[in-house]
Structures are given as C-alpha cells and as structure tokens.
Amino acid sequence: MKIFDSFRSALQSIIVNKLRSALTMLGVIIGVASVIAMVAVGNGASIQVQQQVLSLGSNLVTVTAGNQNSDTGLRGAGVQSMNLTLDDMTAIQAQLGPTIGAVEAEQSAGRWQVTAAGQNWNSNIVGVTTGYPQVRDWGLATGDFFTDDDVRVYAQVAVLGSTTAANLFGDGVDPTGQTIQLRQVFGGGGGAGGAQRARIVNFKVVGMLDAKGTTFGFSRDDQILVPTTTAQRVLTGRTNSVNTIIVKAASSDEMANTTADVTDVLLQRHKISDPASADFTVTNQNDTLAALNQVTGTFTILLAAIGGISLLVGGIGIMNIMLVSVNERTREIGIRKAVGARRRDILTQFLIEAIGLTGIGGILGILLGWGITVVVKQIPAAANIPIAITAGTVAIAVGVSVAIGVVFGLYPAMRAARLHPIQALRYE
Amino acid sequence: MSAAAPSTSGPVIRLRGVTKTYRMGKDNIVQALRGADLDVYPGEFVALMGPSGSGKSTMMNILGCLDVPDSGSYVLAGEQVRQLNDDQLAAIRNRHIGFVFQTFNLLPRLNAIENVELPLVYGGSARGRTQRAKDALAAVGLGERMHHKPTELSGGQQQRVAIARALLNDPSIVLADEPTGNLDSRSSAEILSIFQRLNDLGKTVVMVTHEPDVAEHCKRIVRMRDGVVSGDELVPQPRRAEDELRNAGAGQSVDLHSGTITHVPAAAR
Ligand SMILES: Nc1ncnc2c1ncn2[C@@H]1O[C@H](COP(=O)(O)OP(=O)(O)OP(=O)(O)O)[C@@H](O)[C@H]1O
Ligand SMILES: [Mg+2]
Numbered sequence: 055m056k057i058f059d060s061f062r063s064a065l066q067s068i069i070v071n072k073l074r075s076a077l078t079m080l081g082v083i084i085g086v087a088s089v090i091a092m093v094a095v096g097n098g099a100s101i102q103v104q105q106q107v108l109s110l111g112s113n114l115v116t117v118t119a120g121n122q123n124s125d126t127g128l129r130g131a132g133v134q135s136m137n138l139t140l141d142d143m144t145a146i147q148a149q150l151g152p153t154i155g156a157v158e159a160e161q162s163a164g165r166w167q168v169t170a171a172g173q174n175w176n177s178n179i180v181g182v183t184t185g186y187p188q189v190r191d192w193g194l195a196t197g198d199f200f201t202d203d204d205v206r207v208y209a210q211v212a213v214l215g216s217t218t219a220a221n222l223f224g225d226g227v228d229p230t231g232q233t234i235q236l237r238q239v240f241g242g243g244g245g246a247g248g249a250q251r252a253r254i255v256n257f258k259v260v261g262m263l264d265a266k267g268t269t270f271g272f273s274r275d276d277q278i279l280v281p282t283t284t285a286q287r288v289l290t291g292r293t294n295s296v297n298t299i300i301v302k303a304a305s306s307d308e309m310a311n312t313t314a315d316v317t318d319v320l321l322q323r324h325k326i327s328d329p330a331s332a333d334f335t336v337t338n339q340n341d342t343l344a345a346l347n348q349v350t351g352t353f354t355i356l357l358a359a360i361g362g363i364s365l366l367v368g369g370i371g372i373m374n375i376m377l378v379s380v381n382e383r384t385r386e387i388g389i390r391k392a393v394g395a396r397r398r399d400i401l402t403q404f405l406i407e408a409i410g411l412t413g414i415g416g417i418l419g420i421l422l423g424w425g426i427t428v429v430v431k432q433i434p435a436a437a438n439i440p441i442a443i444t445a446g447t448v449a450i451a452v453g454v455s456v457a458i459g460v461v462f463g464l465y466p467a468m469r470a471a472r473l474h475p476i477q478a479l480r481y482e
Numbered sequence: 483m484s485a486a487a488p489s490t491s492g493p494v495i496r497l498r499g500v501t502k503t504y505r506m507g508k509d510n511i512v513q514a515l516r517g518a519d520l521d522v523y524p525g526e527f528v529a530l531m532g533p534s535g536s537g538k539s540t541m542m543n544i545l546g547c548l549d550v551p552d553s554g555s556y557v558l559a560g561e562q563v564r565q566l567n568d569d570q571l572a573a574i575r576n577r578h579i580g581f582v583f584q585t586f587n588l589l590p591r592l593n594a595i596e597n598v599e600l601p602l603v604y605g606g607s608a609r610g611r612t613q614r615a616k617d618a619l620a621a622v623g624l625g626e627r628m629h630h631k632p633t634e635l636s637g638g639q640q641q642r643v644a645i646a647r648a649l650l651n652d653p654s655i656v657l658a659d660e661p662t663g664n665l666d667s668r669s670s671a672e673i674l675s676i677f678q679r680l681n682d683l684g685k686t687v688v689m690v691t692h693e694p695d696v697a698e699h700c701k702r703i704v705r706m707r708d709g710v711v712s713g714d715e716l717v718p719q720p721r722r723a724e725d726e727l728r729n730a731g732a733g734q735s736v737d738l739h740s741g742t743i744t745h746v747p748a749a750a751r
Contacts, residue, residue, distance in 0.1 A: 059603045070591065389587045392548060393647065394576020394604040396569045475548045479587065 408463020
C-alpha cells in the first residue's frame with residue numbers, strides 16, 4: 055500500500071469522526087502543551103538565574119570569614135578564629151598575582167543618610183578596593199575609580215551608583231567633583247526629643263558607575279563605593295577586617311585551581327593545617343551555578359514528569375479509541391483483505407491513523423503550549439524571564455507524540471492486521 | 483484481455499478431498515466440507531448449486547483464497563495453496579482472483595471510483611489508477627454514477643461497482659457467491675450478461691446460485707450436498723442474458739464484436 059493512500063485514509067477517518075478524534079487528541083494536546091510550556095518557563099528561569107549570577111561578575115572565587123561547612127558552635131571553642139583582612143587580600147595578590155585575573159576586598163559600611171545639593175537620599179555604603187571594576191566587570195559612566203593611594207590614605211572619596219547619583223543630582227547630571235555628606239543618627243530613633251547624636255562625614259565624588267539594573271529583585275545601582283580603608287576607619291571603626299575577598303580567576307577553566315590556591319594561601323597565613331577547620335569559606339561561582347542549575351533542573355524535570363504522565367494517559371486514550379475503531383471497522387478490514395491487503399497494509403493504515411491522531415495532537419499541543427508561554431509573559435513577575443520554546447523542545451515534543459502514536463497504536467493495529475478475512479467479512 | 487491460464491490442457495482449479503470444519507464452542511462442530519473434489523478448466527462458466535448449508539460459500543471462500551482447507555489439496559493454476567502464507571494468499575486475491583459477494587461488500591465512505599481502485603491500492607501499478615477505475619466502471623455500464631457513494635446506488639448498480647472492482651487487476655478467475663441473490667430479475671439479467679461477456683473474453687467464472695433460471699446461463703452446473711459435490715452436468719444450450727434483456731426492451735445494447743458493453747443513458751433508471 056502506498057504510504058500516500060495510508061495517510062489519505064487515516065486523515066479521512068480522523069475527519070469523519072471529528073468530535074471523537076478531538077476528544078481523543080485532548081490528552082495528547084494537554085500533555086504536550088504542559089511539557090512545552092513548563093520546559094520553556096523552567097529553562098527561562100534557569101537562564102535568568104544564571105544571567106543574574108554572572109551579572110555579579112564572572113569567574114568569581116569568593117572568600118568569606120567563618121567556616122560555613124562545619125558546626126562552629128562545637129569547633130569554635132577550640133580554634134581561635136581570625137577575621138579576613140586587607141593583608142589577606144594583599145597576600146593573595148602578591149602570591150597569585152600572575153595566575154589570577156584580579157582581586158578585591160569588600161567591607162560593608164551599612165546604610166547612611168546622604169545629602170547633596172539639597173537632596174536627601176538613603177543608600178548603602180560599601181568599602182571596596184581598586185580591583186572592584188575589574189572583578190565585577192563593571193565600568194564607570196563618568197569620572198575615574200579611586201586609586202591605591204586613596205585606599206592607602208583612607209581618602210574620603212566615593213563612586214556613586216547611577217540610581218543614587220540620579221536621586222541626588224538629577225537624571226543625566228555628572229556628579230563627578232561634587233561633594234556628598236554622609237550622615238548617621240544614633241540613639242532615639244522614634245524617641246521624641248531624645249539624646250540623638252549624628253555623625254556627619256563629607257566625601258568627594260570621583261566617578262559614577264554604569265547602570266546595571268536589578269539582580270534577584272534588588273537594584274544594584276543604588277550604592278556608594280568608598281575605599282575599604284575609609285569604610286573601616288571612618289565609617290565603621292572595625293579596623294582591618296573585611297567581609298569578603300573576591301578573586302576573579304583567569305578563566306572559567308582555572309576556577310578550580312584558583313580556588314585551591316586561594317585556600318592554600320589563606321590556610322598558611324592563618325596557620326591552619328587542617329583544611330576542615332579553616333576559619334574562612336571559599337565559594338566558587340561555578341559551584342554556585344551548578345547548585346542553582348540543579349535546583350532549576352530538578353524543577354524542570356518534575357514539571358516535565360507531570361506532562362509525561364498526562365501524555366501517558368493521553369496515549370491510553372488513543373489506544374482505547376483505536377481498539378473501538380478497529381472493532382467498528384472489522385468489515386472494512388475484511389473487504390480490504392479480500393481485495394488483496396496484506397497484514398502490513400492494514401497495520402500501517404491503523405498505525406498511521408494513530409500517529410495522525412497523536413501527531414496532530416502534538417502540533418496543537420505545541421501551539422497551545424506556546425500560547426501558555428505568551429500568557430505567562432504577561433504576568434509582571436515573569437516579565438523578565440527569557441521564556442523561549444527552542445527548536446529542540448519542539449522536535450522532542452513532535453517525536454514524543456509520534457512515539458506515543460506508535461506505542462499505543464501498535465496493539466490495536468496488530469489486532470486489525472491479524473483478522474481473518476472471512477471472519478471479518480461475516481462480522482456484524 | 484486473455485484468460486491467463488498457464489496451460490490450456492490442465493484444470494485451473496483442482497480440489498481434492500477438501501474438508502473444512504467450523505467449531506463454535508465445545509459441542510457445536512459443523513463439518514461444512516467433507517472431502518469435496520472439483521476440477522474447473524480455463525474458460526469454463528460454472529454454476530454451483532445446492533441446498534442451504536451444503537457448503538457452497540465455504541468452498542467459494544477456499545477457491546478465492548479467503549480461507550484455507552483443513553485438509554485435502556487445492557491446486558490453483560499449478561500452485562499448492564495450502565503451502566502459501568497469509569501475504570502470498572493476499573497477493574493471489576489481489577492479482578489472480580476477482581471475488582463478487584452477495585452483499586456487494588463496498589466501503590460505504592468511498593465513492594464508486596475509490597471502491598473500484600481498491601485492488602490497485604494494494605498491488606499493481608498506481609499509474610493511471612483513477613482512469614482504469616473509470617474505464618472499468620464504464621465497462622459495466624456505470625459511466626454516469628462514478629462519483630456516487632454506495633448508499634446512493636441501487637443494488638444492481640452496487641453489484642456492478644463490485645464487479646468492476648473484481649476486474650480491475652484483470653484476474654483470470656472470477657468467483658461470485660450468489661451475486662444476484664439480492665437483486666430483482668432485471669438487475670440479475672444485467673449482471674449475468676456481464677459475466678457472460680467476461681466468459682466470452684476467456685475468463686473462468688464460478689458462480690453460486692439458488693435459482694435454476696440463473697444457472698441455465700452457465701455452461702456447467704455443479705451440485706453440492708452435505709459438504710461434497712453430488713452432481714455435475716453440462717448445460718447443452720446456455721441462455722444468453724443480453725438476448726433476454728433486448729427482448730424485454732431493456733436499455734442495454736451489446737456490441738459483441740468490439741467486446742464492450744455500452745450503457746444507453748436514456749434508459750437508465
Ligand atoms: N464462520 C462459520 N462459523 C461456523 N459455522 C459456519 C461458518 N461458516 C459456515 N458455517 C456453517 O457451515 C455450513 C456450510 O455453510 P455455507 O455458508 O458454506 O453454506 P451455503 O451452502 O453457502 O449455504 P447458503 O446457501 O445458505 O448460503 C453451515 O452449516 C454453516 O452454518
Ligand atoms: Mg452461502
């Protein structure tokens with residue numbers, strides 16, 4: 055039997071039983087649509103997470119104080135824990151200099167009231183070192199970053215985030231060379247007429263960062279960068295300690311080596327022989343990404359499994375209706391056999407009919423899935439997720455639909471093919 | 483258009499001691515054929531007669547390779563049918579045998595052309611398929627109603643569609659199980675005239691019938707009883723259906739010399 059005849063006959067029988075065919079396809083349509091939509095949204099979410107992690111800077115190895123891998127409550131009693139210091143950073147720079155991309159140390163100085171040009175604003179102050187632009191892949195829109203000299207002499211200089219600058223000086227105004235006043239109020243809070251003390255410090259603006267947008271829901275453009283030393287001595291008073299040291303590896307492939315090297319340097323400096331009892335934690339951005347990908351991947355698999363189950367149910371529906379169809383068309387099968395149809399002719403005819411049902415169902419499912427992603431994109435919270443139905447997803451969906459047609463259509467088709475011509479002709 | 487008999491001397495159909503038993507449940511066993519013998523030679527026109535239940539249809543199904551005997555031998559054009567598998571039997575049904583049923587057995591969803599095309603869907607060349615189907619329909623006098631579905635045709639017309647289908651692959655043997663059983667006498671005569679025409683062209687025809695009138699159109703009458711052949715006689719002077727139709731003033735004119743049957747539309751009912 056020519057394949058064209060099989061297709062024509064399959065299509066005819068699908069069209070003749072429009073309602074039944076539509077209802078039968080529904081299971082496959084819903085299954086494929088949910089798989090398509092869920093995988094698209096899931097992939098989009100994981101791409102977004104990845105982009106956001108990388109927007110903090112790429113190939114980063116981060117050192118934080120304290121051992122997050124062990125129970126410090128038990129261990130801390132015996133081991134004298136040391137803080138991370140600027141000297142640690144300098145040591146990393148000195149010992150690993152040629153093998154790493156860049157390094158910087160950060161010390162948060164908390165939120166301060168900022169006043170400039172008669173405007174008030176509240177912003178986060180972070181002490182950083184001169185490696186910051188390189189480590190974070192973050193250039194300046196105007197002015198220059200502060201220098202190593204500024205860090206050495208704890209100069210009162212600041213680089214503003216673009217949002218901060220806009221709020222203090224107005225949109226599009228270059229804040230370089232202006233002076234800002236940081237102010238922190240102690241005591242009182244809501245207390246009426248209490249003993250309030252305020253610290254007021256002046257900073258000179260030397261530059262403004264490029265706008266970066268939001269990461270994980272937080273604006274990264276509302277911050278003020280000052281030299282780490284200035285944050286330590288002038289703003290927080292905690293001399294010499296830093297929250298984090300961030301090393302940028304030379305390349306993604308070098309991250310494991312860099313992680314090991316940084317660990318070695320710090321263990322040596324802190325005089326710790328057992329890495330398990332280190333008083334710092336080194337995190338590798340690749341590991342973070344992998345962990346996040348695992349989470350989103352698990353989520354995607356879970357959603358796809360739900361779709362898979364509805365595909366299975368859809369497949370059983372196909373099988374059921376094909377068995378009914380074979381039964382109804384017993385006489386037709388007898389007639390076809392009487393004029394010379396072989397087993398495989400009947401088999402292909404019914405198999406193609408089943409594949410036609412699941413194939414059309416698959417295509418409608420892809421369209422419905424695409425429709426769902428369009429709707430999801432209208433949800434404000436999901437507006438930034440790069441939802442994309444890839445050619446691969448579509449190919450897999452079509453493939454799976456056809457496979458369901460084959461798997462669940464095979465048994466009914468085999469039953470049809472095995473019918474005895476005379477018994478089929480005598481069937482009422 | 484020649485009867486493709488492999489040898490003019492030997493029989494094209496040879497049954498020897500053929501048995502067929504139907505089992506319906508444990509105790510209900512029907513011996514439909516109990517050792518039937520039959521020889522049919524190329525170019526014969528045989529009527530198969532006998533009381534109801536005597537095994538005529540069972541024998542026809544075996545002759546048509548729709549069924550196989552339990553025992554005994556069936557040699558078709560020199561080939562032992564019992565040794566053939568399902569697909570080989572299908573190929574024989576497709577190429578060498580045209581089968582006409584009492585109940586027409588047309589596919590209700592297909593129109594006349596599509597029904598007639600069916601054997602070519604499963605064998606032979608697809609080229610010119612539709613044209614061949616149209617020619618076959620014209621040859622049985624249905625040139626006008628080719629696009630009608632079976633339900634839109636009379637019984638006689640449906641049977642002519644079925645005959646056109648049976649003839650499409652130019653088989654050497656035409657088997658018909660009570661082809662006129664569901665038809666009035668005028669339609670029966672039309673069908674008979676087609677079969678006689680085919681026989682004139684050299685095709686071997688075997689036809690089951692209950693009516694002596696119908697059997698008198700054949701060249702030979704084989705009688706069955708209780709699953710065996712019980713009588714065999716030649717018809718000295720077979721009646722000609724087309725003469726009867728002409729005498730009855732029917733709208734059939736037959737051109738014996740060119741071997742085509744033409745339908746006169748004005749007389750079409
Ligand atoms: N598929 C079947 N299953 C069971 N019994 C059957 C089957 N086909 C035929 N028979 C039985 O076999 C016997 C012969 O049947 P067959 O149809 O060959 O008779 P027939 O001569 O064609 O009769 P009729 O003139 O009524 O058509 C009958 O008793 C019938 O009941
Ligand atoms: Mg019968």
